Structures are given as structure tokens and as C-alpha cells.
Amino acid sequence: MDAVPQERAREADRMSGEHLQARNLSWQAAASHIVDDVSLHVMRGELVGLLGPNGSGKSTLLRMIYRILQPARGSVHVEGRDVWQAGARDNARAMAVLAQENSSEFELLVRDVVLMGRTPHQSPFARDSDEDFRIVSEALQRVDAKDLEARMFSTLSGGEKQRVLMARALAQQAPLLVLDEPTNHLDVRHQFELMNLIRSLGLTALAALHELPLAAHYCDRLYLLKGGKLVAQGTPSQVLTPEIIADVYSVRALVRTSPHTGKPLIEFLPDELL
Numbered sequence: 571m572d573a574v575p576q577e578r579a580r581e582a583d584r585m586s587g588e589h590l591q592a593r594n595l596s597w598q599a600a601a602s603h604i605v606d607d608v609s610l611h612v613m614r615g616e617l618v619g620l621l622g623p624n625g626s627g628k629s630t631l632l633r634m635i636y637r638i639l640q641p642a643r644g645s646v647h648v649e650g651r652d653v654w655q656a657g658a659r660d661n662a663r664a665m666a667v668l669a670q671e672n673s674s675e676f677e678l679l680v681r682d683v684v685l686m687g688r689t690p691h692q693s694p695f696a697r698d699s700d701e702d703f704r705i706v707s708e709a710l711q712r713v714d715a716k717d718l719e720a721r722m723f724s725t726l727s728g729g730e731k732q733r734v735l736m737a738r739a740l741a742q743q744a745p746l747l748v749l750d751e752p753t754n755h756l757d758v759r760h761q762f763e764l765m766n767l768i769r770s771l772g773l774t775a776l777a778a779l780h781e782l783p784l785a786a787h788y789c790d791r792l793y794l795l796k797g798g799k800l801v802a803q804g805t806p807s808q809v810l811t812p813e814i815i816a817d818v819y820s821v822r823a824l825v826r827t828s829p830h831t832g833k834p835l836i837e838f839l840p841d842e843l844l
């Protein structure tokens with residue numbers, strides 16, 4: 571795109587409050603469509619959930635958004651800037667990622683793994699500053715992992731690793747978080763703590779999630795994928811209906827409104843698999 575239309579697109583996104591805009595993204599492997607013409611947006615400050623069964627294309631879609639996988643078609647803009655035209659450093663300042671394929675075998679101390687999040691803010695060859703160490707320490711505290719900072723990352727449990735990688739994303743201090751199954755490996759308390767944390771930060775976030783009750787409780791809006799296509803979008807009450815859950819997950823569910831929160835409460839009836 572030339573400079574003038576791109577500047578206009580950036581201004582339009584800024585005006586509309588859209589922080590992340592993915593348009594018509596497609597990706598295929600061999601002859602099959604893994605992600606097929608999916609568009610989504612996340613408004614500034616929103617927490618948006620990306621749902622779908624195993625293999626529905628969530629990670630592939632996120633990987634195009636966080637610029638690991640070049641889309642076959644479509645575009646991704648963050649604050650109006652095309653991520654494929656921006657440099658890696660600019661992208662890292664704009665978007666922090668908690669990916670599924672993070673190396674879980676870093677031979678590094680936990681503190682040093684989290685310090686990696688500071689790289690986009692440092693000049694080449696600069697030493698870590700006191701401010702970097704303060705931010706790392708605060709990020710570890712926020713994910714309840716301060717006591718792990720002197721441990722080797724490779725010796726942590728799955729849930730501890732996940733929390734440390736979340737701390738690394740927080741230490742990056744980017745205004746947009748893209749999270750691929752952030753609650754993976756976490757026990758129920760740490761699941762709630764992590765989702766509360768994401769909410770409380772007031773950042774913009776897009777998260778692939780498997781736990782429908784968590785998505786119903788925490789997300790402002792949801793996108794639901796099936797076979798690489800977007801099949802539903804809207805508020806949790808609009809998306810998490812028994813009909814849609816049956817169609818997409820082939821599981822029978824009852825959905826009612828919580829008298830405490832006004833949000834959907836989902837009860838699965840696994841003996842009645844469709």
C-alpha cells in the first residue's frame with residue numbers, strides 16, 4: 571500500500587478505537603484451508619476471546635497476527651500500522667505474545683527469561699538497567715512467581731513455566747497482548763488469577779481459549795472458529811448458546827444467566843455427546 575492510503579487507514583483505525591484489525595486472513599497447507607477468510611478486530615481496552623475446537627485454526631490465525639506466519643491473503647494492522655511492514659522491534663513494542671510453541675527448555679534462570687521481555691526497549695549491547703530489573707521483579711510478582719526467579723526455567727512445572735512466560739510478556743510493556751491458550755497447564759486458582767490480571771491491566775488482549783466458562787466470564791466479545799472459518803461472533807451471551815455449542819463442539823450444554831454476574835453459566839452434559 572502506498573504511504574497516503576496507509577496513513578489514511580491508520581487514521582481511520584485510530585478514530586474508530588480499533589487497536590487490532592485483521593482483515594480477510596487466509597492460510598492453507600497443501601490443498602486444505604486451515605484459516606479461511608477470517609476478519610476480526612479488537613477495540614482498545616477490550617479482552618476478546620478466540621474459541622474453537624482442536625484443529626479449528628486458532629493458533630494459525632494468531633500466528634499470522636503476531637507475524638510468525640505470512641498470510642496467504644489478508645492483512646493485520648496494529649494501531650493502524652501493517653505488522654508485516656513494521657520492523658521487529660516496533661512490533662515487539664506494540665504487541666507482546668504468549669505463544670504455544672514457546673521453548674520450554676530454556677537453559678536460563680527464570681529472571682533471565684523474563685528479562686528477555688525488555689529487549690525491545692534496550693539499545694543494542696546495552697546492559698540491563700535497574701529499571702529493567704524492577705520491571706522484571708514486578709512482572710514476576712504479578713503472576714505469583716517471584717519465588718521462582720533464581721530457578722532454572724527448565725526445572726519448572728508446566729504451570730510455573732506458563733506463569734513465567736506471562737511475566738516475560740508483561741515485562742515487555744506492550745499495550746496489546748496476544749495470548750495462545752494462556753491458561754494452559756494452570757490450576758483453577760491460577761486460571762482465575764491470570765484472567766483477573768489480564769482484565770486488571772486495562773490492556774487490549776486477544777486470547778485463544780479452550781475453557782468456555784472462563785471465556786464467558788472474562789471476555790467482552792468472542793470469535794468462534796470451526797474448520798478455519800468464523801462461525802459466530804458477538805458477546806458471550808450471543809455466542810455461547812446451546813445451539814452454537816452443539817453445532818461447533820458436538821456437546822450438549824445448558825446455558826443460563828448467572829444471578830451473581832449476569833454472565834452465561836455453562837453446564838455441559840457430556841453423557842449426551844451428539
Ligand SMILES: Nc1ncnc2c1ncn2[C@@H]1O[C@H](COP(=O)(O)OP(=O)(O)OP(=O)(O)O)[C@@H](O)[C@H]1O
Nearest residue numbers: 599600604622623624625626627628629630631778
Ligand atoms: N504447517 C502445517 N502443515 C499442515 N497442517 C497444518 C500446519 N499447521 C497447522 N496445520 C493444521 O491446521 C489445523 C489447525 O491447526 P491450529 O494449530 O491452528 O488449530 P488450533 O485451533 O489452535 O488447535 P488446538 O486447539 O488443538 O491447539 C490442524 O488440523 C493442524 O494440523
